[in-house]
Amino acid sequence: MRILRTDEARFQGLPDYPFQANYVDVAPGLRMHYVDEGPRSASPVLMLHGEPSWSYLYRHMIPLVAAAGHRVLAPDLIGFGKSDKPAHLSDYSYDRHTAWLTHWLKTLDLRDVTLVCQNWGSLLGLRLATEHADRFSRIIVGNGMLPTGETRxxxxxxxxxxxxxxxxxxxxxxxxxxxTERTLSKDELAAYEAPFPSSEYKAGARAFPHLIPVSPDDPNSRAxxxxxxxxxxxxxxxxxCFSSGDTLTRGSDRHMQRRIPGAHGQPHVTLRGGHFLQEDSPEHFARIIIDALKSEMAA
Structure with a gap:
């Protein structure tokens, strides 16, 4: 496996991203980056991004949730952000992504975790949470889904x-x-491009669509x-916590609400915005997280 590492200089001076870098080796020679803000003694809130974003997506939400007294962790999936990037499409699989995240979770020994996930963060996060249910206390899904290949x-x-x-x-x-419904600034667009100095760094982003099961016979369907x-x-x-303008995941929220017992009676919400609701409604999304944790503490 040929591993690429983006030069740290490309991340200097990004708007609204002052966070200290943290790293864990999730496989020999393969380094995962993560943001870790707020009191270390607090129960962790794990924010998982999707494609083709990175932890920068949560930059407006991290300080708000941390300021409310919670520990916020936002890793960059392998192939994205400041994390290492295997160079070939074949280096990426659903199982490998899950294994890398699991290694990171266990290395930090995170427990009583609140999972916040969107896009591929949901496909990976829901698998992570159910396979290690003893480490997770609640799940908040924004514009995410978990296809099995049984429906079109x-x-x-x-x-x-x-x-x-x-x-x-x-x-x-x-x-x-x-x-995203709002217009991103030139600097924000550059920040999303920062992890990828050339096309060879983009294998992880290109690989994700091919890992989604599209038939019951797909290798990932059973998982x-x-x-x-x-x-x-x-x-x-x-x-x-879905948004009003996302055509990709529309309806998945109601599907999950019907099938998952823990969703019954919860304060589900539809926010204004597109697929990347962290860009369009970050304050409202953060408030959903803070209120969920506050109500649990009160209970």
Whole structure:
């Protein structure tokens, strides 16, 4: 496995991202970066990004949740952000991503975790939480889903998968902008591009669409069906926080609310924004997290 590492200089002076860098080796020679803010003694809030973003996506939410007295951790998935980037598409698999995250979780020995996840952060996070349920106390999903290949995915996904495969440029900043209703600044767009100095660094981002199961025979379908079996017995708090303008995951919130016992009676909410609701409604999204933790403490 040939591993690429983005020069730290590319991350200097990013707007609203003053966080200290932390690293854990999740495999020999493979380093995962994460943000770790707030009191170390507090129960952790784990914020998982998706594609093609990185922990920068949560930059407006991290200080708000940390200021409320919570420890906030936001890792960069392998292949993204400040984390190392295996150079070939074949280096990435659903199982490997799960194993890397699991190693990180156990190395930090995180417990009583509140999972906050979106996009591929949901596909990985829901599997992580159900496989290590003793370490997680609640789940908050924003614009996420967990497909098993048993139902047809939206047409927009087929187009996205083809674009990821064939676009010679694969413009990261523009992709994030397409999923965001507000206009990102030039500096914000550059921040999303920062982890990828050339096209060879983008294998992880290109790989994700191919890892989503599209039929029951897909190798990843069984694992996701197992996650659903666990979620159908999940009685800890499960909150959906979706946005009004996301065509990719629309309806997945209601699907989860019906099937997951822990979702019954929770304060589910629909926020204004596109697919990247962390960009469009960060304060409201953060408030959902803070209120969920506050109500649990009161109980």
């Amino acid at each position: 995915l939206p047409a927009i996904f087929t187009l996205w998968k083809a674009f990821a495969s064939h676009s010679p440029w694969f413009p990261i900043g523009r992709i994030v902008q397409l999923g 996701n069906r197992d996650v659903w079996k666990a979620l159908e017995k999940w009685r800890k708090p499960f909150i959906t």
